[in-house]
Amino acid sequence: MSLQTSRLTKEEYRKQKDLDAARKAGTAPAEVDEEGNEINPHTPQFMLKAPWYVDTGKVSLKHQKAPEKRKGTKFGAEDNFWYARGQRAGPAATKYRKGACENCGALTHKTRDCVERPRKKGAKWTGKNIKADEIIQNPDLDWDEKRDRWNGYDPAEHDKVIEEYEKIEEARRAAKATELDKQGPTTAHEAKKIAGLSDDEDDDDEKYADQADMPGQHVNTKTRTTIRNLRIREDTAKYLLNLDIESAYYDPKTRSMRDNPLKGKEGKEDSPFEGDNFVRYTGDAPDMAKVQMFAWQAADRGNDVHLQANPTQVAILHKDYESKKDKVRDTTQKSILEKYGGEEHLNAPPKELMLAQTENYVEYSRTGRVIKGQERSKVKSKYDEDVFVNNHTTVWGSYWSEGKWGYGCCRSFVHNSYCTGTAGIEAQKASEKYSRGITSS
Numbered sequence: 517m518s519l520q521t522s523r524l525t526k527e528e529y530r531k532q533k534d535l536d537a538a539r540k541a542g543t544a545p546a547e548v549d550e551e552g553n554e555i556n557p558h559t560p561q562f563m564l565k566a567p568w569y570v571d572t573g574k575v576s577l578k579h580q581k582a583p584e585k586r587k588g589t590k591f592g593a594e595d596n597f598w599y600a601r602g603q604r605a606g607p608a609a610t611k612y613r614k615g616a617c618e619n620c621g622a623l624t625h626k627t628r629d630c631v632e633r634p635r636k637k638g639a640k641w642t643g644k645n646i647k648a649d650e651i652i653q654n655p656d657l658d659w660d661e662k663r664d665r666w667n668g669y670d671p672a673e674h675d676k677v678i679e680e681y682e683k684i685e686e687a688r689r690a691a692k693a694t695e696l697d698k699q700g701p702t703t704a705h706e707a708k709k710i711a712g713l714s715d716d717e718d719d720d721d722e723k724y725a726d727q728a729d730m731p732g733q734h735v736n737t738k739t740r741t742t743i744r745n746l747r748i749r750e751d752t753a754k755y756l757l758n759l760d761i762e763s764a765y766y767d768p769k770t771r772s773m774r775d776n777p778l779k780g781k782e783g784k785e786d787s788p789f790e791g792d793n794f795v796r797y798t799g800d801a802p803d804m805a806k807v808q809m810f811a812w813q814a815a816d817r818g819n820d821v822h823l824q825a826n827p828t829q830v831a832i833l834h835k836d837y838e839s840k841k842d843k844v845r846d847t848t849q850k851s852i853l854e855k856y857g858g859e860e861h862l863n864a865p866p867k868e869l870m871l872a873q874t875e876n877y878v879e880y881s882r883t884g885r886v887i888k889g890q891e892r893s894k895v896k897s898k899y900d901e902d903v904f905v906n907n908h909t910t911v912w913g914s915y916w917s918e919g920k921w922g923y924g925c926c927r928s929f930v931h932n933s934y935c936t937g938t939a940g941i942e943a944q945k946a947s948e949k950y951s952r953g954i955t956s957s
Contacts, residue, residue: 549576585658598668599655604648612640621646757789764791779885810834907935 524532539557545555555564555575558763566579571705590597609621616623620632621639632647661667666865700930754773754912755766764775776791811823823830850854853859879888903913912931914924922929926940936943 547575549578550574551576551578553577585660590656598670599653600651601668603651606648608646608648610646612643612646616640617647622649624649624652752788754789756912780883807831807834810837906932909935 525886535544536557539546546557548554552574554575559577563580564575564577572577608621609616612621613623616639617628618627618638618640620636622630627638635642655661657667754771754777758777763779764773764774764777772792773789774791774793776794777789778787795840807830808883810824810833811821814830815822815835821830821833853862874893877889878886881887902911908923908925910924912923913921915922915927917927917929920929923933923935926936926938927944928936928940
């Protein structure tokens with residue numbers, strides 16, 4: 517099928533469709549590309565159509581084949597298998613040539629492209645110190661050759677590095693041999709040790725011991741210690757402490773179980789694990805959280821304190837703040853009691869002990885776990901709730917009709933309007949009947 521079907525007329529398009537059908541049936545010869553190869557008539561259109569950047573306007577499958585790469589290197593042994601980068605050709609000219617660089621005198625570039633240091637008077641006017649022409653080659657590198665970091669590298673250059681290290685090693689051995697001569701006669705083992713030679717296989721074993729570590733541990737041959745970086749295999753996993761599906765949730769991604777999987781064993785010594793949150797609320801963690809909160813509040817008030825920058829200062833300030841806070845609270849309480857009295861009521865036992873009962877309903881299971889307790893208090897909003905204005909008994913938004921919000925007590929759709937009560941409801945119903953064409957008999 518032709519690639520330009522959108523530009524064909526109706527008659528040409530019909531002929532093209534008939535020709536494609538004949539080619540698929542085998543009654544018409546197959547289409548031939550520019551290289552003389554027959555194209556399968558059953559090839560899909562999206563394979564025949566070439567991208568716009570390689571489209572030649574002719575039907576071909578050449579764009580489906582990988583581009584042919586150059587066999588072998590472009591540069592030979594006389595070029596050192598790489599193009600002459602930064603090299604100059606032959607001796608320099610003795611006098612300035614027309615069309616050459618006005619600064620250095622080379623004929624292979626213009627004055628604006630010269631990379632030599634700008635001279636006070638260029639070679640065009642002085643005729644001195646004319647630079648030789650650069651060797652300009654067209655590398656014509658393909659995509660892989662441009663990004664090959666070792667392209668143009670000569671392996672023979674590494675021989676220089678090896679020779680340099682061999683010279684350093686010979687000098688080191690000569691220095692050790694001189695040190696051995698100064699120390700006097702020694703045993704053969706000590707002489708080999710000073711010279712850096714060893715015939716003991718144990719030395720090689722210690723040398724490669726660090727590379728033979730077992731998974732999960734690191735053996736240090738110098739200190740003869742073993743460092744473990746995994747948990748002990750004998751430890752019971754958190755999710756195996758309580759197999760009840762209703763117990764504490766285990767997060768496999770973070771390997772954390774925040775709640776206590778063994779309810780009823782809190783605080784007991786035989787409890788192996790009490791949840792990850794147990795660490796947050798025990799030890800110095802709560803005190804640290806209080807100090808951090810104090811530092812944030814002090815910084816909001818304009819004080820230059822920071823827990824991480826100066827922890828000692830924050831700790832001292834928090835300690836002074838707590839002591840002063842206790843003193844102020846005691847002083848305030850004492851002054852109120854001295855003025856109004858009633859200290860005897862503060863020393864009274866709690867009502868639960870006096871009346872032996874409480875209004876808080878709590879339901880326990882056989883094991884003593886709390887099944888049902890006092891309901892949580894409702895979350896307060898920053899907006900005013902259950903506030904009725906203009907004699908309304910419901911809030912705005914309690915009534916909805918035909919895409920409008922209103923008051924449920926009077927069915928008024930006007931916000932902040934005065935409540936009309938049942939009269940407003942009757943008027944709203946009469947208005948609906950009138951709009952529908954229903955009249956009361």
